[in-house]
Amino acid sequence: MFFVLSKVLWFLTAPSNLLLLLVLAGAGLAGSRLSLRWRRLGLGLVATAGLILLVGGVSPLASLVFGPLENRFPEFRDDGVPVTGIVVLGGAVETGLSSARDQLVVNDAGERMIALGDLARRYPKATLVFAGGSGRLTGDGAVSESAVLRRHAASLGVPPERITYDDRSRNTHENAAFSAELVKPKPGERWLLVTSAWHMPRAMGCFRRAGFTVTAYPVDYRTGPGAVALHSTAGDGLFELDVAAREWLGLLAYRASGYTESVFPGP
Structure with missing residues (x-):
């Protein structure tokens, strides 16, 4: 519901x-x-x-609304601690176009997929998890993001069989719950969580609620540090304003539903 x-x-x-x-x-x-x-x-x-x-x-309204979301968690800096695994959240794959064109088609959050390929190369022994089902309201017969990635992971330089796929999750709450169920993380392990910087607070809150301790690896930034800029077209600004507004409303809804323990999870 x-x-x-x-x-x-x-x-x-x-x-x-x-x-x-x-x-x-x-x-x-x-x-x-x-x-x-x-x-x-x-x-x-x-x-x-x-x-x-x-x-x-x-x-600059969209930039002002985005700023607190994107700057909530710092960029990841490798401090030498071994990385056990990497969880990459879906939301970047255009499943319909990917199936129609028989290639990996990504949307404006495509940096998540770039990070998947990059981190797979940098941490060759780490377990890779891709959490991406189908976010369509009518799920019957819908192609999952995991199914698309399994077919085209090689285009990112990653053997498809190296990835553990969660093809059931439809939202961030389910991403966290199903990923924890799949890999059963142990205390003391370091797992990186890859998602858009503006989505990281809600994602971290969900993973904490699921008992899955992860380290934030934010990507897909929309604003620079302290940057406040005009948009060249109203369409660009309204699109970003929609994304930011959805995330703030999502934070409130997830807290009200008990999916996170605070309205605005932080480091």
Whole structure:
């Protein structure tokens, strides 16, 4: 139920979707035969939502919202402690296009896959785990990210048989629970957790809740250290604002559901 609700509610509350819905609602009121008061309200909605769309898309707002998420956990520095294993979270593979084109197609979080190939080379004795099922709402017959990677891991320079695949997980909570179930980590082992920097707080919270001690290995940064920048197109800014808003809402929802022990997990 949580999975289904999260998908439906997010569609309605994503900033870009919500603002567009307000524009449509306002236009409907403005063009209706209702009283002058309602028509003025409609015009006000259109103007306000349109202005927020412009500001949210072009201004540094998305960078300001991303910053605390991305800077919560420091970049990984190898201190010589042996690495037992590496867990890479899904979310970077476009399963439909990968299947249609018969090659590994990644999205804007593709750095997760780059890190998989790089870390596999740097730590040849480490166990590799890829946690990626299907995040589609209609899961029947959907191709999992794990299935795609198993077919194309060699393109990353990694033998497919070296990777342990979790093809069941649909969200971060399940990533943590199923990965812990697969590898049964022992006390004192060092496991690296690879995911997008902005997603790392929620992921770390879930792994801690699952009793799986991991070290953060953040990738896929969207902002520089202390950088606040304008966006060249409103589409770029709104996309980033949607991603950041989803993550903050996800942190609240996961804490409320008991999937993490704090709202904003930190080091």
